[in-house]
Amino acid sequence: MHIHTYPDQILKVKCEPITVINGDIQTIIGNMSKIMYENNGIGLAAPQIGIPMRIIIFDVGKKGLTTVINPIITLNKEEFISMESCLSIPRFEAKIRRKQLVYLEGVDRYEKPIKIEAEGLLSACIQHEVDHLQGVLILDKASRMKKETYIRKLRKHNKRNRI
Numbered sequence: 001m002h003i004h005t006y007p008d009q010i011l012k013v014k015c016e017p018i019t020v021i022n023g024d025i026q027t028i029i030g031n032m033s034k035i036m037y038e039n040n041g042i043g044l045a046a047p048q049i050g051i052p053m054r055i056i057i058f059d060v061g062k063k064g065l066t067t068v069i070n071p072i073i074t075l076n077k078e079e080f081i082s083m084e085s086c087l088s089i090p091r092f093e094a095k096i097r098r099k100q101l102v103y104l105e106g107v108d109r110y111e112k113p114i115k116i117e118a119e120g121l122l123s124a125c126i127q128h129e130v131d132h133l134q135g136v137l138i139l140d141k142a143s144r145m146k147k148e149t150y151i152r153k154l155r156k157h158n159k160r161n162r163i
Contacts, residue, residue, distance in 0.1 A: 001031045001049045003039060006089045006154070012135040013052045017070045021111050025055070029067050029109050032057050041087045043125045045132030048088045056129035060122050068106040068114055071130050075099035082124035084138050092150050094142035098124045 004010050018025060028051055036044040036057060043058035059065045078100040085093045102123045104116040118126050128138065139147050 001035060003035060003048055003087050004050050006137065006139065008088075010047050010050050010052065011088055011132070011137060013047055014135050015047060015052045015054045015133045017054050021069060021107070021109065025053075025069070026109060028053070029055065029057065033065055033067075036087075039087050042121075043129045044087065045129045047132050047135075054133050056126070056133065058122070058125050058129060060125055062122065066114075066116070067109045068104060068116075069109065071104055071106040071126075071133070073105075073126060073130055074103045075127075076101040080120075080124075082121075084124065084128060086128070086138050088132075089137060089139060089150075091153075092139070092142075094138055094146050096124070096128075096138055096141050098127050102126055104130075 028046060032044050032046065032049060032055065035049060036059070042060050043056065046053045046055040054070045055067070056071055057065060057067050076099055079097055080100045081095045082098045083093060084096045100123060101117070101119045104114070104118060104126050106114055108114045116126070131137070139150065
């Protein structure tokens with residue numbers, strides 16, 4: 001397994017809910033955490049490793065690794081600007097408008113209900129990963145100019161590196 005990068009179409013897929021948490025799901029979660037840590041990430045969604053399932057993981061250094069299956073978030077009205085990058089969009093950073101406070105619900109890898117109130121970096125991370133489950137990337141939320149500049153540079157880079 002590896003991190004799929006833009007413009008891979010798996011990153012634009014809307015993921016289906018998980019109905020059964022079995023050994024295959026546990027293996028996916030284990031692989032996700034290994035890949036996230038190896039790449040110095042703070043969050044990862046299953047589609048980023050090519051699996052269109054509603055699984056996110058994150059570790060922003062407060063409580064260690066958290067896994068949420070079938071996550072649902074509710075938001076408050078206050079917003080802030082989050083400087084974000086993404087393992088699936090190498091060499092890209094953008095200011096993204098996010099909700100300051102989110103409430104996250106789902107189940108953990110052992111089917112135990114999970115509820116998290118998050119703000120700041122954790123809030124942005126959760127919103128970023130849940131966006132992946134809807135096929136939404138930070139490129140979609142960045143300014144048009146920033147997105148077009150990145151795509152142009154990516155095309156030039158890919159053209160230069162073709163064999």
